[in-house]
Amino acid sequence: MARITAGVGSSHVPLLGVASDFGKDSDDYFGPIFNGYEWTRVWELAEKPDVVILVFNDHASAFDMKIIPTFAIGCGEQYKPADEGWGPRQVPDVEGHADLAWHIAQSLILDEFDMTIINEMDVDHGLTVPLSMMFGKPDKWPCKVVPLAVNVVTYPPPSGNRCWALGEAIRKAVESFPEDLNVQVWGTGGMSHQLQGPRAGLINREWDNRFIDGLIGSSDALRHIPHLEYLRETGSEGIEMVMWLIMRGAMGKTTRLLHRHYHVPCSNTAIGHLVLRPDNGEGLDMTGSDFAAAAE
Known part of the structure; x- marks a missing residue:
């Protein structure tokens, strides 16, 4: 049986892709950001996920005003990095897991989620930046990916x-897949930020960290935050944080925190990142010796 063993939340700021691609990830500005992901990069080496269900939003690369799906699942075999105006990122193509994706799509639709099924699309920084932050610069991404836009x-x-309910339905779908797979769910986007208008550059540290707090433990209060609160407190783009709730819903009733990172600034936003374990006894938490072994 496939199983969800961890959840990861992360900002997907496009500037982080630029920093990684041009070797600026250790300089004075970007170093503190990337250092906050070092724990996760070593942890991922030990965890060895088979598949990541990666929740992201497209930035007018695969979709435009002609087609706007609320929820879309990638069921293809491969996805190339998108050209976002300055050429595709020079990172590996993303390998899909079509069998699992189709299984999830069927299960979600039977659970009355009207999913859009995508067999071909290019994936932009919303998906490739989190892969770079968690896996560094490999010649090939170390796991398969099911994109969920x-x-x-x-x-x-x-x-x-x-979104939370969709995560719960994803968990049900994964657990009914017969192949033995180690699956992680990543929620990306956010945190508080606004890109235009008189509030451009808005960052709300207190609200961001309270949101991260709410992902840990057994409370489901975050699922009831209204759109207006996201807009008022976190700016016009802060609504991206609902994608973290898909990840949280997929973790089950209770989570425990493995790692957390928050940093300001990165461009005109904050960086948020955390790693959660479903609090059901699955998976081992890393010790110092585990880190040493993984690093080797």
């Missing part, structure tokens, strides 16, 4: 409650 760009975005 969410509309948080054009009104109306899905509610936090609907």
Whole structure:
């Protein structure tokens, strides 16, 4: 049986891809950001996930105003990095897991989620930047990826409650897949930020960290935050954080924290990152010797 063993939340700021690609990840500005992911990079070496269900939003690369799916799942075999105006990132192509993706799509649709099924698309920084932050610069990404795109760009975005419920349905789907797979769910985007208008550059550290707090433990209060609160407290782009709720919903009733990182600034936003374990006894938490072994 496939199983979800961990959840990862992370910002997907495009500037981090630039820093990684041009070797600036250790300089004075970007070093503190990337250092906060070092724990996770070593941990991922030990965890060895077979598949990541990666929740992200497209930035007018695969979708535009002609087609705006609320939830879209990639069921293809491979996805190339998108050209976002300055050429595709020079990172490996993303290998899909079509069998698992189709299984999840069927299960979600039977659970009354109207999924859009995508067999071909290029994936932009919303998906490739988290892979770089967690896996560094490999010649090939070390796991397969099931892309799950969410509309948080054009009104109306899905509610936090609907996103949480989608995560719960994803967990049910994964656990009914017969192949023995180690699956992680990543929620990406955020944190508080606004890219335009008189509030451009808005960062709300207190609200961001309270949101991260709410992902840990057994409370489901975050699923009931209204859209207006995201807009008021976190800016026009802060709504991306509902994608973290898909990850949290997939973790089950209770989570425990393995790692947490928050840093300001990165471009005109904050960086948020955490690693969660479903609190059901699955998986081992790393010790110092585990880190040493993984690093070797």
